[in-house]
Amino acid sequence: MPRPIIGRGFFVLARHQLKCPKIPASHRPIRIHLLAVIRMLTRLILPLILSTCLHANEAATATTPPSAEKPAEKPAEKPMVEKIDDKRYRVGKIEFDSSTREIRIPAKVNMAKGLLEFLLVHENGKIHEALFKTDASPSDINLAITLLRYKPSRELYALPSETGGLSGNFPVVPEDIRAAARVSIDVEWTKDGKLERIGANEWIQHATTSAAMPSSHWVYGGSQIEEGRFVAESTGDIAAIFLSNAAMINYPGKDNGDDTVWLAFENRVPPEGTNLTLIIAPYPKHQSTEQP
Secondary structure: OOOOOOOOOHHHHHHHHHHOOOOOHHHHHHHHHHHHHHHHHHHHHHHHHHHHHHHHHHHHHHHOOOOOOOOOOOOOOOOOEEEOOOOEEEEOOEEEEOOOOOEEEEEEEOOOOOEOOEEEEEOOOOHHHEEEEEOOOHHHHHHHHHHOOOOOOOOOOOOEOOOOOEOOOOOOOOHHHHHHOEEEEEEEEEEOOEEEEEEHHHHEEEOOOOOEOOOOOEEEOOOOEEOOEEHHHHHOEEEEOOOOOOOOEEOOOOOOOOOOOEEEOOOOOOOOOOEEEEEEEEOOOOOOOOOO
16 A cells, blocks of 8 residues: 655645646555644644744834934034124124124123032033133034134143143243233123123122122133043133143132132122123224134
Protein backbone atom coordinates (compact mmCIF):
# COMPACT_ATOMS: atom_id res chain seq x y z
CA MET A 1 0.00 0.00 0.00
CA PRO A 2 1.52 3.38 -0.99
CA ARG A 3 2.24 5.79 1.88
CA PRO A 4 1.22 9.44 1.70
CA ILE A 5 4.01 12.01 1.51
CA ILE A 6 4.33 13.94 4.79
CA GLY A 7 7.04 15.90 6.57
CA ARG A 8 7.72 18.52 3.84
CA GLY A 9 5.44 21.17 5.25
CA PHE A 10 2.01 22.38 4.57
CA PHE A 11 2.53 23.62 1.00
CA VAL A 12 4.35 20.51 -0.18
CA LEU A 13 1.66 18.34 1.25
CA ALA A 14 -1.08 20.40 -0.33
CA ARG A 15 0.62 20.29 -3.74
CA HIS A 16 1.03 16.52 -3.50
CA GLN A 17 -2.63 16.12 -2.70
CA LEU A 18 -3.64 18.14 -5.74
CA LYS A 19 -1.47 16.15 -8.13
CA CYS A 20 -1.80 12.66 -6.75
CA PRO A 21 -4.02 10.11 -8.56
CA LYS A 22 -7.33 9.08 -7.24
CA ILE A 23 -6.90 7.25 -3.95
CA PRO A 24 -8.60 3.89 -3.66
CA ALA A 25 -11.62 3.71 -1.41
CA SER A 26 -9.71 1.54 1.01
CA HIS A 27 -7.24 4.40 1.64
CA ARG A 28 -9.76 7.25 1.94
CA PRO A 29 -9.95 7.14 5.74
CA ILE A 30 -6.24 8.06 5.86
CA ARG A 31 -6.80 11.00 3.51
CA ILE A 32 -9.76 12.23 5.50
CA HIS A 33 -7.72 11.95 8.69
CA LEU A 34 -4.82 14.02 7.26
CA LEU A 35 -7.12 16.73 5.92
CA ALA A 36 -8.74 17.05 9.33
CA VAL A 37 -5.33 17.42 11.00
CA ILE A 38 -4.29 20.09 8.46
CA ARG A 39 -7.49 22.07 9.00
CA MET A 40 -7.05 21.91 12.77
CA LEU A 41 -3.40 23.05 12.61
CA THR A 42 -4.32 25.88 10.24
CA ARG A 43 -7.01 27.13 12.64
CA LEU A 44 -4.59 27.02 15.57
CA ILE A 45 -1.36 28.29 13.98
CA LEU A 46 -2.56 31.14 11.74
CA PRO A 47 -4.14 33.16 14.60
CA LEU A 48 -0.94 32.74 16.59
CA ILE A 49 1.16 34.03 13.68
CA LEU A 50 -1.14 37.01 13.11
CA SER A 51 -1.20 37.84 16.83
CA THR A 52 2.61 37.69 17.05
CA CYS A 53 3.03 40.04 14.05
CA LEU A 54 0.48 42.46 15.45
CA HIS A 55 2.17 42.69 18.86
CA ALA A 56 5.60 43.10 17.26
CA ASN A 57 4.30 45.97 15.14
CA GLU A 58 2.73 47.68 18.17
CA ALA A 59 5.97 47.35 20.15
CA ALA A 60 8.00 48.86 17.31
CA THR A 61 5.54 51.74 17.02
CA ALA A 62 5.73 52.44 20.78
CA THR A 63 9.52 52.39 21.00
CA THR A 64 10.39 54.08 17.72
CA PRO A 65 10.03 57.87 17.59
CA PRO A 66 8.04 59.34 14.70
CA SER A 67 11.30 60.45 13.15
CA ALA A 68 14.69 58.94 13.97
CA GLU A 69 16.40 62.09 12.78
CA LYS A 70 16.52 65.18 14.99
CA PRO A 71 15.01 68.27 13.41
CA ALA A 72 17.65 70.64 12.14
CA GLU A 73 18.37 73.46 14.56
CA LYS A 74 17.41 76.85 13.28
CA PRO A 75 20.37 79.20 12.97
CA ALA A 76 20.39 82.11 15.40
CA GLU A 77 18.59 85.05 13.89
CA LYS A 78 20.76 88.04 13.17
CA PRO A 79 19.50 91.24 14.81
CA MET A 80 17.81 93.58 12.37
CA VAL A 81 18.68 97.26 12.51
CA GLU A 82 15.67 99.42 11.66
CA LYS A 83 16.07 103.03 10.57
CA ILE A 84 13.67 105.39 12.38
CA ASP A 85 14.79 108.64 10.77
CA ASP A 86 17.97 110.27 9.48
CA LYS A 87 19.84 109.80 12.73
CA ARG A 88 17.91 107.36 14.90
CA TYR A 89 17.89 103.58 14.65
CA ARG A 90 16.29 100.65 16.46
CA VAL A 91 17.62 97.17 17.13
CA GLY A 92 15.43 94.86 19.14
CA LYS A 93 14.00 96.91 21.99
CA ILE A 94 16.62 99.64 22.11
CA GLU A 95 17.13 102.84 20.14
CA PHE A 96 20.36 104.66 19.32
CA ASP A 97 21.30 107.96 17.75
CA SER A 98 24.19 108.26 15.29
CA SER A 99 24.57 112.00 15.99
CA THR A 100 24.58 112.08 19.80
CA ARG A 101 25.86 108.48 20.08
CA GLU A 102 23.26 107.85 22.75
CA ILE A 103 21.77 104.41 23.35
CA ARG A 104 18.37 104.24 25.02
CA ILE A 105 17.56 101.04 26.92
CA PRO A 106 14.07 100.43 28.40
CA ALA A 107 14.34 99.25 32.00
CA LYS A 108 12.64 99.05 35.38
CA VAL A 109 13.67 99.71 38.96
CA ASN A 110 14.56 96.25 40.27
CA MET A 111 15.74 97.07 43.82
CA ALA A 112 14.86 100.15 45.85
CA LYS A 113 17.11 99.09 48.74
CA GLY A 114 19.85 96.60 49.57
CA LEU A 115 23.38 95.73 48.46
CA LEU A 116 24.21 96.07 44.78
CA GLU A 117 26.70 94.38 42.50
CA PHE A 118 25.16 95.46 39.21
CA LEU A 119 23.70 98.61 37.79
CA LEU A 120 21.82 96.77 35.02
CA VAL A 121 21.13 93.11 34.24
CA HIS A 122 18.79 91.23 31.95
CA GLU A 123 15.54 90.28 33.66
CA ASN A 124 16.63 86.61 33.56
CA GLY A 125 19.99 87.44 35.14
CA LYS A 126 21.23 88.30 38.65
CA ILE A 127 18.22 90.37 39.70
CA HIS A 128 18.89 89.69 43.40
CA GLU A 129 21.77 92.19 43.30
CA ALA A 130 20.93 94.68 40.53
CA LEU A 131 19.50 98.20 40.69
CA PHE A 132 17.81 97.95 37.27
CA LYS A 133 16.62 95.17 34.99
CA THR A 134 15.69 95.09 31.31
CA ASP A 135 14.16 92.72 28.78
CA ALA A 136 16.44 94.09 26.04
CA SER A 137 18.99 91.65 24.65
CA PRO A 138 22.61 92.22 25.76
CA SER A 139 23.65 91.28 22.22
CA ASP A 140 21.48 94.07 20.79
CA ILE A 141 22.98 96.57 23.23
CA ASN A 142 26.47 95.46 22.27
CA LEU A 143 25.65 95.79 18.57
CA ALA A 144 24.49 99.37 19.07
CA ILE A 145 27.62 100.21 21.04
CA THR A 146 29.77 98.74 18.28
CA LEU A 147 27.91 100.58 15.49
CA LEU A 148 28.44 103.87 17.34
CA ARG A 149 32.20 103.18 17.32
CA TYR A 150 32.85 102.80 21.03
CA LYS A 151 36.01 100.73 21.50
CA PRO A 152 36.20 97.93 24.09
CA SER A 153 38.94 98.35 26.67
CA ARG A 154 40.05 95.28 28.63
CA GLU A 155 41.58 97.38 31.40
CA LEU A 156 39.12 96.20 34.07
CA TYR A 157 39.09 92.51 33.13
CA ALA A 158 41.46 90.76 35.54
CA LEU A 159 44.07 88.49 33.95
CA PRO A 160 44.03 84.77 34.84
CA SER A 161 46.44 83.56 37.48
CA GLU A 162 48.95 80.74 36.96
CA THR A 163 47.16 78.56 39.50
CA GLY A 164 43.70 79.13 38.06
CA GLY A 165 41.06 81.76 38.67
CA LEU A 166 41.76 85.47 38.35
CA SER A 167 44.85 87.36 39.40
CA GLY A 168 45.04 90.88 40.76
CA ASN A 169 46.67 92.04 37.55
CA PHE A 170 45.01 93.84 34.65
CA PRO A 171 46.05 94.29 31.02
CA VAL A 172 47.78 97.42 29.80
CA VAL A 173 45.58 99.24 27.29
CA PRO A 174 46.67 102.11 24.99
CA GLU A 175 45.35 105.50 26.00
CA ASP A 176 43.37 106.06 22.79
CA ILE A 177 41.47 102.80 23.34
CA ARG A 178 40.83 103.70 26.97
CA ALA A 179 39.41 107.06 25.92
CA ALA A 180 37.17 105.47 23.26
CA ALA A 181 35.74 103.08 25.88
CA ARG A 182 34.55 105.80 28.30
CA VAL A 183 30.78 106.15 28.61
CA SER A 184 28.34 107.93 30.88
CA ILE A 185 25.10 106.28 32.07
CA ASP A 186 22.04 108.40 32.86
CA VAL A 187 18.55 107.56 34.07
CA GLU A 188 15.44 109.13 32.51
CA TRP A 189 12.01 108.71 34.08
CA THR A 190 8.75 110.56 34.66
CA LYS A 191 8.24 112.20 38.04
CA ASP A 192 5.06 114.12 38.84
CA GLY A 193 4.26 114.30 35.16
CA LYS A 194 7.66 115.74 34.24
CA LEU A 195 10.51 114.00 32.43
CA GLU A 196 13.62 113.88 34.65
CA ARG A 197 17.21 112.86 33.78
CA ILE A 198 20.13 112.37 36.17
CA GLY A 199 23.33 110.34 36.35
CA ALA A 200 22.75 106.73 37.43
CA ASN A 201 25.40 107.22 40.13
CA GLU A 202 22.97 109.50 42.02
CA TRP A 203 20.85 106.48 42.93
CA ILE A 204 23.78 104.48 44.33
CA GLN A 205 24.97 105.06 47.89
CA HIS A 206 28.21 104.17 49.68
CA ALA A 207 27.49 102.03 52.76
CA THR A 208 30.24 103.63 54.86
CA THR A 209 30.14 107.30 53.88
CA SER A 210 26.39 107.41 53.00
CA ALA A 211 27.33 109.58 50.03
CA ALA A 212 26.22 109.00 46.46
CA MET A 213 28.61 107.27 44.06
CA PRO A 214 30.99 109.88 42.60
CA SER A 215 30.01 111.23 39.22
CA SER A 216 32.41 109.70 36.73
CA HIS A 217 32.62 107.53 33.63
CA TRP A 218 31.98 103.82 33.15
CA VAL A 219 34.17 101.57 30.99
CA TYR A 220 32.89 99.56 28.06
CA GLY A 221 34.85 96.30 27.91
CA GLY A 222 32.71 94.26 25.55
CA SER A 223 32.32 91.15 27.78
CA GLN A 224 33.84 87.93 26.37
CA ILE A 225 33.29 85.12 23.89
CA GLU A 226 33.51 81.61 25.34
CA GLU A 227 32.87 78.46 23.28
CA GLY A 228 31.35 80.60 20.56
CA ARG A 229 28.87 82.29 22.90
CA PHE A 230 28.62 85.91 23.96
CA VAL A 231 29.02 85.67 27.75
CA ALA A 232 26.93 88.76 28.58
CA GLU A 233 24.01 87.20 26.69
CA SER A 234 24.38 83.96 28.64
CA THR A 235 24.72 85.56 32.09
CA GLY A 236 22.62 88.69 31.58
CA ASP A 237 25.43 90.87 33.02
CA ILE A 238 25.24 94.26 31.30
CA ALA A 239 26.67 96.96 33.60
CA ALA A 240 28.51 95.96 36.78
CA ILE A 241 29.38 97.97 39.90
CA PHE A 242 31.37 95.10 41.43
CA LEU A 243 33.89 94.09 38.74
CA SER A 244 32.64 91.35 36.44
CA ASN A 245 34.52 89.84 33.50
CA ALA A 246 31.17 88.81 32.03
CA ALA A 247 29.64 92.30 32.05
CA MET A 248 29.87 94.57 29.01
CA ILE A 249 30.38 97.69 31.15
CA ASN A 250 32.15 98.09 34.50
CA TYR A 251 32.44 100.82 37.13
CA PRO A 252 36.11 101.88 37.37
CA GLY A 253 35.94 103.84 40.62
CA LYS A 254 37.11 103.17 44.15
CA ASP A 255 35.67 100.10 45.92
CA ASN A 256 34.67 98.39 42.69
CA GLY A 257 36.28 95.23 44.07
CA ASP A 258 34.17 95.20 47.24
CA ASP A 259 30.68 93.65 47.06
CA THR A 260 29.65 94.96 50.51
CA VAL A 261 29.93 98.68 49.85
CA TRP A 262 27.33 99.91 47.36
CA LEU A 263 23.62 100.22 48.13
CA ALA A 264 20.47 101.37 46.38
CA PHE A 265 19.90 104.95 47.60
CA GLU A 266 16.60 104.41 49.43
CA ASN A 267 15.56 108.06 49.64
CA ARG A 268 16.14 108.62 45.93
CA VAL A 269 15.28 105.44 44.03
CA PRO A 270 11.62 105.26 42.91
CA PRO A 271 9.49 102.24 43.87
CA GLU A 272 10.35 98.84 42.42
CA GLY A 273 8.78 98.30 39.01
CA THR A 274 9.00 101.97 38.00
CA ASN A 275 9.54 102.24 34.24
CA LEU A 276 12.55 104.24 33.09
CA THR A 277 15.15 104.55 30.35
CA LEU A 278 18.87 104.02 30.81
CA ILE A 279 20.92 106.18 28.47
CA ILE A 280 24.48 105.28 27.49
CA ALA A 281 26.33 108.27 26.05
CA PRO A 282 29.91 109.36 25.32
CA TYR A 283 32.09 110.63 28.16
CA PRO A 284 32.58 113.57 28.02
CA LYS A 285 29.11 114.04 26.59
CA HIS A 286 30.00 116.52 23.81
CA GLN A 287 31.49 113.80 21.58
CA SER A 288 29.64 112.90 18.38
CA THR A 289 30.15 110.94 15.20
CA GLU A 290 28.66 110.28 11.76
CA GLN A 291 25.98 107.73 10.97
CA PRO A 292 26.95 104.10 11.63
